[in-house]
Amino acid sequence: MSLNTDLVSSLTYATMQINRHGATLMLLFGTVGNLLNICILTERSLHENPCSIYLSWSSMFSLAFIWSGFLTRVLQGYSVNWPNENQPMCKIRQYLLNVTWAMGTWCLVGANIDRFLCSHHSVTYRRLSARQTARRFLVGILIFFALLFIEVVYCFEASVPNVPVACYGRNIPCRLFNDWAALSFDIVLPSICLAIFGSLTIRNVRSRVVYPAVNSNSTNSDRLPMRNNDRNLTRMLLVQVNITVFFQSLFTIVL
Numbered sequence: 001m002s003l004n005t006d007l008v009s010s011l012t013y014a015t016m017q018i019n020r021h022g023a024t025l026m027l028l029f030g031t032v033g034n035l036l037n038i039c040i041l042t043e044r045s046l047h048e049n050p051c052s053i054y055l056s057w058s059s060m061f062s063l064a065f066i067w068s069g070f071l072t073r074v075l076q077g078y079s080v081n082w083p084n085e086n087q088p089m090c091k092i093r094q095y096l097l098n099v100t101w102a103m104g105t106w107c108l109v110g111a112n113i114d115r116f117l118c119s120h121h122s123v124t125y126r127r128l129s130a131r132q133t134a135r136r137f138l139v140g141i142l143i144f145f146a147l148l149f150i151e152v153v154y155c156f157e158a159s160v161p162n163v164p165v166a167c168y169g170r171n172i173p174c175r176l177f178n179d180w181a182a183l184s185f186d187i188v189l190p191s192i193c194l195a196i197f198g199s200l201t202i203r204n205v206r207s208r209v210v211y212p213a214v215n216s217n218s219t220n221s222d223r224l225p226m227r228n229n230d231r232n233l234t235r236m237l238l239v240q241v242n243i244t245v246f247f248q249s250l251f252t253i254v255l
Contacts, residue, residue: 023074024074027074030062030063034060037055038060050133054137058108062104065104068097081166084159085158102185114134115197116200155171
């Protein structure tokens, strides 16, 4: 019995220290990094670039996500759990978390789509890479996610007993909906879109490169470097997608 008590006390102390110091560092570096991104991406030289709009919006929503999520972790490290135990704050925080996480991710998807459009050989596709298209896309997904997660007002309750965190879904249907919505719209679908449009962008860039003429006597061995480059680019893309899925999965567990 004493051993179990000591183990629980040790785990509680370790969790408190992680929340106090680890979350503080993530809050600090995340804030500085996103603020620098916003300052750079809003410069006049990048003002007309549609991709900079997507990335600046992503940084702004990521900044809001960090403060909505990690600030409460820092407070928990000092035994302050008021945001999770207060009913209005619980609902507001969870709503901001859901919307900002989804928006930050899908802004990156929009930037990836823009890279695909601007690298396409067709003039019609390249014309879609415009500031007006970026604004329409961003406003559209913002309205969609704002409506999708409005259920937080009903589903989430403060001080829910026997759950990992005090601010949690009130019943099983609410928890299932939120879990599947986060898994689908924050992890699976964005990762698929990033993989698809990343591959298409690579194909567009390669198709627009002019290669030297190949002699008729050349063998298949002359094409090996090209194939190796294709494999390397594919590996790089897969690594990026895997890293995105990995860290977003961690956020799903932690938050």
